[in-house]
Amino acid sequence: xxxxxxxxxxxxxxxxxxxxxxxxxxxxxxGNIEEAIEYLRKKGLAGAEKKAKRIAAEGxxxxxxxxxxxxxxxxxxxSETDFVAKNxxxxxxxxxxxxxxxxxxxxxxxxxxxxxxxxxxxxxxKEELASQIAVIGENLKIRRKExxxxxxxFISAYTHANGKIAVLLKVKTDKINDEIKEMAKNVxxxxxxxxxxxxxxxxxxxxxxxxxxxxxxxxxxxxKPDANEKVLEGMxxxxxxxxxxxxxxxxxxxxxxxDGKQTVDQYIKNISSKNGATLHVESFVxxxxxxGLEKKHDDFAAxxxxxxx
Numbered sequence: 159x160x161x162x163x164x165x166x167x168x169x170x171x172x173x174x175x176x177x178x179x180x181x182x183x184x185x186x187x188x189g190n191i192e193e194a195i196e197y198l199r200k201k202g203l204a205g206a207e208k209k210a211k212r213i214a215a216e217g218x219x220x221x222x223x224x225x226x227x228x229x230x231x232x233x234x235x236x237s238e239t240d241f242v243a244k245n246x247x248x249x250x251x252x253x254x255x256x257x258x259x260x261x262x263x264x265x266x267x268x269x270x271x272x273x274x275x276x277x278x279x280x281x282x283x284k285e286e287l288a289s290q291i292a293v294i295g296e297n298l299k300i301r302r303k304e305x306x307x308x309x310x311x312f313i314s315a316y317t318h319a320n321g322k323i324a325v326l327l328k329v330k331t332d333k334i335n336d337e338i339k340e341m342a343k344n345v346x347x348x349x350x351x352x353x354x355x356x357x358x359x360x361x362x363x364x365x366x367x368x369x370x371x372x373x374x375x376x377x378x379x380x381x382k383p384d385a386n387e388k389v390l391e392g393m394x395x396x397x398x399x400x401x402x403x404x405x406x407x408x409x410x411x412x413x414x415x416x417d418g419k420q421t422v423d424q425y426i427k428n429i430s431s432k433n434g435a436t437l438h439v440e441s442f443v444x445x446x447x448x449x450g451l452e453k454k455h456d457d458f459a460a461x462x463x464x465x466x467x
Contacts, residue, residue: 218321316346
């Protein structure tokens with residue numbers, strides 16, 4: 159039977175489900191509203207859209223490696239509160255998402271959401287997410303995911319602060335042993351702690367460097383308005399070099415160095431020489447929960463005052 163816009167509107171108002179999901183539910187139930195509601199509830203879609211309007215900036219990041227450490231998955235799944243982020247049901251769900259990312263061929267989150275959910279092929283990833291929203295009672299969001307592969311070496315992983323920060327590291331090497339694996343884990347910890355923007359200077363775009371030079375030049379002129387061009391260029395070059403050391407992984411001082419001077423590059427070369435191996439860290443992915451998201455700040459006093467009126 160033909161489904162009218164009025165029927166779709168009525169179902170959406172009663173359930174908070176999306177327009178396409180509501181239409182699909184009505185078609186499956188031959189226009190019967192009660193059966194359509196039941197259909198949406200079974201799919202976990204009722205109420206999901208209303209919750210989706212709420213800010214989800216907490217949650218966890220998680221990493222997972224394949225059995226041979228040749229592939230590594232990383233995901234960030236957000237929730238509204240830190241309380242839910244610590245909930246075992248939520249963490250199990252995120253682990254299942256990470257497991258699926260490890261096998262997924264999707265290019266982005268949008269494609270991933272349309273995949274069949276591995277643990278229940280009757281659902282898509284999106285539908286399972288909606289089910290979890292209904293069960294947990296908060297807005298949840300699979301914000302980002304990535305899969306790293308390495309045939310000439312291995313992938314290393316590290317999680318910090320119970321999922322607040324997660325790191326994947328792609329290592330190219332002709333030899334793998336416990337010391338080299340430990341080196342990779344230590345570099346992952348470095349990335350988690352100091353948040354580099356690139357492996358080395360080649361990973362920083364010329365546009366970014368040009369922009370930084372312009373800022374540094376203006377700052378130098380304000381500091382020394384009477385300085386000639388050569389002096390200013392020297393100031394800019396020195397400060398830019400210092401910035402690059404701070405944001406490029408290999409140039410950073412290794413956090414566990416005994417003398418406080420050894421760089422990450424020197425540390426890796428030392429391990430390489432000691433083990434007779436050719437070692438290169440090729441790329442990394444670092445996720446920090448909620449970075450760049452607007453977080454909800456509740457005013458408890460205002461809330462109590464509003465309820466007292």
